[in-house]
Ligand SMILES: Cc1ncc(C[n+]2csc(CCOP(=O)(O)OP(=O)(O)O)c2C)c(N)n1
Ligand SMILES: CC(=O)[C@@H](O)[C@H](O)COP(=O)(O)O
C-alpha cells in the first residue's frame with residue numbers, strides 16, 4: 001500500500017478507524033497529522049469548552065499507541081477519559097469532532113455508544129488499572145491471551161489509592177499482558193503533589209538516589225523510560241518492547257498543553273478545562289457574573305482570618321473548587337492531597353481530631369469516592385468537619401458521571417450529618433459559617449456549577465424554614481431546595497394564575513428537616529418538593545417520610561433527577577427534559593388538585609410579619 005500523503009492520510013483517518021493507514025505513514029506525514037489534530041482540537045474546544053491541555057499533551061502518544069497496537073482487539077484504556085480527543089480523531093470520529101459536548105454530539109469522554117474503540121466512560125480518576133487487571137484476567141480465562149491490555153494513566157490519577165490497589169495485583173501476575181502507560185506531565189490541574197510526584201520527577205530528571213522507576217521495579221513491575229512523549233519513534237520503540245514483556249510501566253514524559261503556547265504558558269492549569277477562549281490569543285472569555293465557587297472561595301478567606309483553627313483541603317482541585325484564595329492567604333493551612341478523596345476525608349478526620357476545623361471542598365460527584373470515610377471516620381466519631389460540594393446538581397456538559405446527583409440520597413443515611421443547600425450567595429455565606437460552627441458532627445454545604453443568582457430574601461421564617469412566598473389559599477406547599485427556590489417562586493406564580501394558592505419554603509437545612517415542615521404541610525392540600533439531586537432517596541423522600549412519621553397525610557409529589565445516567569447536554573435542556581422546571585411542577589400540581597378533594601385549614605398568620613394575603617382580597621378558589 002503506497003504511503004498516503006499527509007492530507008490524504010488525514011482524509012483517510014477522517015472516515016475510518018484505520019490503524020493500517022497510520023502504520024503506512026512516514027515520519028513527516030505523522031508530524032503533519034499531529035499538527036492537524038492539534039489545530040482541530042484547538043479550534044473546536046475554544047468554541048465548545050472541554051479539555052485542552054491534557055489532549056494537546058497526548059497527540060504523539062495516541063498516534064504511537066494506535067500504530068503499535070490494534071484497537072479494539074487490543075484494548076486501549078484511558079484513565080478519567082478527559083484526554084481521549086486524539087483517540088477519537090484516530091478512530092473514525094474526525095468529521096464529528098465539531099459536535100464535541102453538544103447534545104447528540106460527541107461526548108467529552110470515552111463513549112461505548114460512539115465507538116468499539118472506547119471502553120471507560122466514568123470520568124472519575126484512578127480506575128483504569130483496575131479495569132486493565134480485570135480485562136487481562138478475563139482474556140487469560142477465555143483463551144484470548146494474545147489481546148494486549150494497555151492502560152494510560154496520568155501522574156495525577158496515579159495519586160489515587162485505587163491505582164495502587166490495582167498495581168498491587170498487576171505486579172503479582174507476571175503472566176498477564178498489561179502495559180501501564182504512565183503519562184507523566186507533572187500535573188493534575190496544578191503540579192502533582194506528594195512522594196509519587198517527587199519520585200517521578202527524580203526519574204524524569206535523573207536526580208535522586210534511586211534509579212528511574214524504582215518505585216515500580218520494587219513492586220516487581222517492568223519499567224521502561226523515561227520516554228519522550230512527543231517523539232513518536234521513541235514511543236513506538238518502548239511500546240513495542242513492552243508488548244514482549246510481562247506487566248510493565250512505560251514512563252512517558254509529556255508536556256500538558258504541548259504545541260499551544262498560551263496553554264504551555266498557563267502556570268495555573270495549562271488550559272486543563274479553559275472554558276471558551278480566543279484560539280488566536282488564548283484569551284479566555286470572561287465568565288458572566290459571580291460564580292458559586294467564587295462566593296465560597298471569598299468567604300473562606302474571610303473565615304480564615306477570623307478562625308485560625310479553620311484549615312482547607314482539596315483533592316488536586318485547588319482552583320476549580322475555589323480554594324486558591326485561601327491557599328494564597330494561608331498556605332500552611334491548606335492541603336492538596338492529590339486525586340485522593342478518600343484520603344482527603346480521612347486526613348480531615350485526623351485534622352479534626354487534632355483540634356482543627358477542616359473544610360474539604362470537592363465536586364459533588366467525587367464525594368461518592370469518600371462516602372465510607374465520611375460515614376465511618378467523620379460521622380461515627382462525631383467530628384466537626386465541613387464538606388463543601390461544588391458542582392452539585394445537574395452539570396450537564398460533562399455527561400452522566402459528572403452530575404452532582406447522588407449526594408442528597410447517599411448522605412441521608414449518615415447519622416448526625418447535617419446538610420445545607422443554600423439558594424443564593426447570602427445563604428451560602430451564612431450556611432457555610434453555620435456549618436463550620438457546628439462542633440459535634442460533620443456538615444455538608446452543596447451548591448451548583450456556574451453563576452450565582454441574585455439574593456432571594458425570605459418574607460418570614462418558621463423554625464429553620466425560610467418562607468419565600470405565601471399567596472392565596474393553602475393549596476400547595478412548595479419545598480424548594482437550594483437554587484431551585486427561584487423555580488419554586490415561579491411555580492407559585494403559575495399556580496396563582498390557576499386560582500391556586502401556594503406557600504414556598506426553602507428548608508436551608510435539608511438534613512435533618514425541621515419538623516415544622518410537617519405542621520405546615522398539614523395545612524396544605526399538596527406538597528411539592530423540588531431538588532437538584534436524585535429523586536430516589538433524596539429530600540423529597542425525606543419529606544414524605546417526615547410527614548408519614550407525623551401522621552400528616554398530605555400527598556407529596558417529588559421533582560428531581562431520575563435515577564438514570566443522563567446523556568451530556570446543557571443544564572437547562574436537561575432540567576426541562578427531566579421535568580425539573582416550574583412549568584412542569586405547576587402543571588403536575590394543577591392536574592393533581594383537579595382530581596382531588598376540598599381545602600384544608602388556613603395558613604398560620606405568624607409568618608414573621610403580616611401575611612401577604614392580609615392586604616389583598618384573595619378569593620378562596622378551588623381549581624375548577
Ligand atoms: C475521582 C476524581 N477526582 C477528581 C477529578 C477531577 N479531575 C479531572 S482530570 C484531573 C487531573 C488529572 O491529572 P492527570 O491524571 O495527571 O491527567 P492530565 O490531565 O495531567 O493528563 C482531575 C483532578 C476526577 N476526574 N476524578
Ligand atoms: C474531568 C474533570 O473531572 C473535570 O475537569 C471536569 O471537566 C469538570 O470540570 P468543570 O466543572 O470545572 O468544568
Ligand SMILES: [Mg+2]
Nearest residue numbers: 154155156187
Ligand atoms: Mg498529569
